[in-house]
Amino acid sequence: MSMTSLPRVFYTLIFGFFVTLNPELTFAEKSQRIVSVSGTLSEILVGLGLESQIVGVDVTSTYPASLEKLPKVGHNRNISAEGILALNPDVIVTSDQSMMSANVLKQLNSTGKKVITFKQEFSAEGTINLIREVGIYFDAKPQAEKMVKSLQADLAKLPKTAAPKKLLFIYARGTGTLMVSGKNTSLDKMFTLIGHKNAVTDFTDFKPLTSESLLAANPDVLVLFSSGLESVDGIDGLLKVPSVKYTNAGKNRKIVSMDGQYLTGFGPRLGKAAAELAQKVR
Template sequence: MKKIVWILIFYINLFAGERIVTLSPSLNEIVFALGSGKDIVANTLHSDYPKESESIPKVGGYASISLEKILLSKPTLVFAQNYDEELLLNLKKLSLNYYSFKTNNLDSIKTTIKKIAKILHKENKASKIIKEIDSSLEALKNIVKDKTFMIVISPKLDLDRTIYISGNNLYFNDIIKYSGNSNAYKSKSDAQPVVNMEKIINMNPDVVVLLAPFMHKQKLTKEQLKANWYKLPITASKNKDIYVIDKDYAGIPSNRVVNFINDFKKILEDVKNK
């Protein structure tokens, strides 16, 4: 009888799924995309895609991760971003089986998808996801060339001194370059650029893209967000080449970057057809 019990325990453990904690929305989305979302036992406050993510227990937000809640979820795997060194050190001290990942540019997003897929034995699924990303990038070529683009992150109605734009170390910059165009922001620094109206006027972008995934919660319209930009003496406003991407994936470096690439393609086509 004891032998039978031990055999049953062995097979239960052998075929039991992982208990995964994802500590960022992007990692949460990647795990779901790979087909292992059912194994996520905890995630973060802003992990709300796909829909099933909303009902998964939360362990905190970007700067408020609770180690206690992570431990209570009894994870076998913890997936974290690489930027929070203190958090990673604490995960190590707790002897948790954790992995850290970068998702700042396109190469690191694809590498993260591959690494997580290898851990979860989902390599075939990862290959399909990466192939889709690469195909979408190829479709950007030769639509519009030699234009300067500025991508604004979380735009406000007022153009004050704290306007966050994409620098040269984010996947937005990779997408712009892949399309045969360039970033209006020129710098060798990897730091997050914060600019004001004067700097924007000096950069004089041909096209401005406003990333506004939270505009609906704030009850704002696209025209309201674009209004003050049209007042600036820049080429983008003169040619009415100011666009808003209001989808929830705007700014999340996950497998859904393919959706952003497709939106960017539509912008390129609109610029071309004017």
């Protein structure tokens, strides 16, 4: 049984909070102060028509651009409970993919504030489920379904891949910090979604880039965040990193970049991001 098919009373018990089953006003119509600690959830909330109720976000909340004007509560493990509570939120939303520390979550829960952690799965189905579950919680199911239909239409347009290529994602913060993405990461799932392969399959999560592993993987395409590619002085700078120029990607200068949240958010724009990546790696 899916989460959306559960009776409302069971849904509320699962998430550990209580709501009135038939309120005069829906959550979306009430004035609530929301802090979002997830760029993906922030984007969904805006799509649900709740942007005016968002009073603070983390630094991954970059879309739409209007969110940039809101107070920032930090990034990943740098997020503090004090920074969030200073905004006096009624609801704090995050996902199980967030790197917010368990200690901060414990602090927030101890205040009596509503802290809602949504499950996020890096797949098309997982993204659709996430949008629907956020819509259910905020009593905005019609708006959620509108986003779902738009996403499904985008995904249906993804081209078929005749000859899968080996893609390798490099996380860069200057040439001194270079990490590669292994299995079960959002990048790995995105490569699979567009019909290509991750060039590394012998580990999960991220590991430091080494010349030996890079040559062994020999990717056809290197993928970076736009900010990461800039941090190594563009394609020419990346080609100066040991062994990069000896890979198929380096020899052919097949290096592509995209905005980080857009590429890995697995939110309402997933279909568009996948289509753009597929076009760039052709």
